[in-house]
Amino acid sequence: MKLTINGETREILKSQNLEELIRELDIQAPHFAMALNQQVVPKTKYASTPIQENDEVEIVHAVGGGV
Amino acid sequence: MNTQKEFMKIGDKVFKSRLIVGTGKYQSFDETRQAIEISGAEMVTVAVRRIELDKNKDSILNHLDPKKYTFLPNTAGCYTLKEAVMTCELAREAGLGNIVKVEVIGDEKTLFPDNEATLEASKLLVKDGFHVLPYCTDDVVLCKKLEDIGCAAVMPLAAPIGSGLGIRNPYNIKLILEAVNIPVIIDAGVGTASDASRAMELGVSGILMNTAIAGAKDPLKMSLAMKMAVECGRMAYEAGRIPKKLYASASSPLDGLIEL
Numbered sequence: 001m002k003l004t005i006n007g008e009t010r011e012i013l014k015s016q017n018l019e020e021l022i023r024e025l026d027i028q029a030p031h032f033a034m035a036l037n038q039q040v041v042p043k044t045k046y047a048s049t050p051i052q053e054n055d056e057v058e059i060v061h062a063v064g065g066g067v
Numbered sequence: 068m069n070t071q072k073e074f075m076k077i078g079d080k081v082f083k084s085r086l087i088v089g090t091g092k093y094q095s096f097d098e099t100r101q102a103i104e105i106s107g108a109e110m111v112t113v114a115v116r117r118i119e120l121d122k123n124k125d126s127i128l129n130h131l132d133p134k135k136y137t138f139l140p141n142t143a144g145c146y147t148l149k150e151a152v153m154t155c156e157l158a159r160e161a162g163l164g165n166i167v168k169v170e171v172i173g174d175e176k177t178l179f180p181d182n183e184a185t186l187e188a189s190k191l192l193v194k195d196g197f198h199v200l201p202y203c204t205d206d207v208v209l210c211k212k213l214e215d216i217g218c219a220a221v222m223p224l225a226a227p228i229g230s231g232l233g234i235r236n237p238y239n240i241k242l243i244l245e246a247v248n249i250p251v252i253i254d255a256g257v258g259t260a261s262d263a264s265r266a267m268e269l270g271v272s273g274i275l276m277n278t279a280i281a282g283a284k285d286p287l288k289m290s291l292a293m294k295m296a297v298e299c300g301r302m303a304y305e306a307g308r309i310p311k312k313l314y315a316s317a318s319s320p321l322d323g324l325i326e327l
């Protein structure tokens with residue numbers, strides 16, 4: 001299944017929902033957040049949020065930055 | 068002696084340090100951590116960006132103790148209302164809290180804010196339960212509007228972001244201080260310690276800076292200089308400076324002078 005993750009096209013092999021996607025991508029950031037097709041998804045809903053071909057996924061975290 | 072009469076209050080939190088620091092432009096996470104520790108800041112701002120999927124998995128948050136610091140996620144780099152609002156929502160979802168620095172940039176060269184979009188974004192975020200700290204120009208009318216819609220503070224710029232020019236218009240900052248009843252925090256433009264002191268002497272509640280420390284030849288020493296400058300400026304403000312006069316006023320008594 002092809003997804004656009006953080007602006008890049010990626011082939012996803014086995015994930016069916018956001019929780020599985022996080023595991024498949026091996027995301028280890030201590031604090032991160034996700035949006036699916038421009039809608040922020042709460043962490044509690046990752047497992048119940050299915051992903052489909054051509055979905056746009058954003059995974060963000062805190063980085064050094066100031067003003 | 069009580070060196071500070073009152074503390075800085077933002078949203079529902081109280082801060083002993085009036086210095087808020089950024090976490091960008093340092094050489095390493097270790098330097099970031101040390102500089103922040105030396106600055107005495109209790110609030111640190113972070114940007115929110117896409118995770119690099121195949122790169123180093125280390126994160127700035129692995130180096131800053133969340134028990135020690137309040138994170139202030141910012142929307143730096145956002146050019147539209149929609150981007151800024153979504154960035155704040157993502158930050159809250161990522162566990163970075165609900166105090167946010169709203170920044171909607173309107174011009175690439177000066178990094179001046181798009182005040183109209185900033186006001187609209189702030190309105191939506193206040194309604195959504197955020198404590199909003201908007202980065203704005205030093206405009207009295209705008210700051211009053213930002214107060215009216217429920218912002219927790221206003222953050223007028225002293226000079227363009229990263230310019231180090233110091234306070235370009237102290238009179239406007241003074242007018243903003245008179246016009247609003249929420250904290251006024253100087254955001255951007257500070258170059259060196261005297262700029263920070265001067266801002267604090269005007270009576271602002273706090274200062275946010277990043278480049279002035281991270282870009283100094285010795286960031287750790289500058290961090291300490293800024294900590295002291297902010298404290299000194301605040302103390303001088305609370306102590307109350309003497310009025311400026313054109314002519315001299317002797318500080319030794321005239322009585323008892325030797326007469327020749």
